[in-house]
Structures are given as structure tokens and as C-alpha cells.
Amino acid sequence: MRNGFCAKCGSNHVMEGVEVRDRASNGPVPLKVHITEPEPPDHGFIWKQGSSSGTVRAWICASCGYTELYTDNLAELYASYRKGRP
Secondary structure, three states: OOOOOOOOOOOOOEEEEEEOEEOOOOOOEEOEEEEEOOOOOOOOOOOOOOEEEEEEEEEEEOOOOOEEEEEOOHHHHHHHHHOOOO
């Protein structure tokens, strides 16, 4: 749908990059994906756990309501995800 056309009905009435929000104790906040890197088995005495975040945005068809979600910061998210995995 990021090409400007709905994947379901073919309409070109697409709302792009709409913020998706979640509830928090201090009010609504942008929805995020968060990945925490696993602890390596042989780290030294001083070790800081890494993590990455990406913001979720929506592409919504104004004709049929079909919605796709996309996350930014993919390279950093994937690098964090791959750490500690074969």
C-alpha cells in the first residue's frame, strides 16, 4: 500500500504514515517495537545490554478500511534481533 494503492480494493485514496498510538500512564504515546539484545554467555565484568526501537506507522485505505502497519529503523532492529541467534 506504500505505492499509493490499496492492496485489497485498488483504491488510490490512501492515508499514508498515520501515527498509531498506545496508552501510557502519562497519556497516549506513539506505538513502538522494542527489541532487547540477549545477554552473551561470556561477557566481561562490565556489560551493558543493548536494545533498539522502531516507531509503527499505518497506511490506511479510505475506501475500504484495509490497514497495513510498517516499522522504521529496520537495520538497527534486525541487528539487535540477530545478536545471540545462530
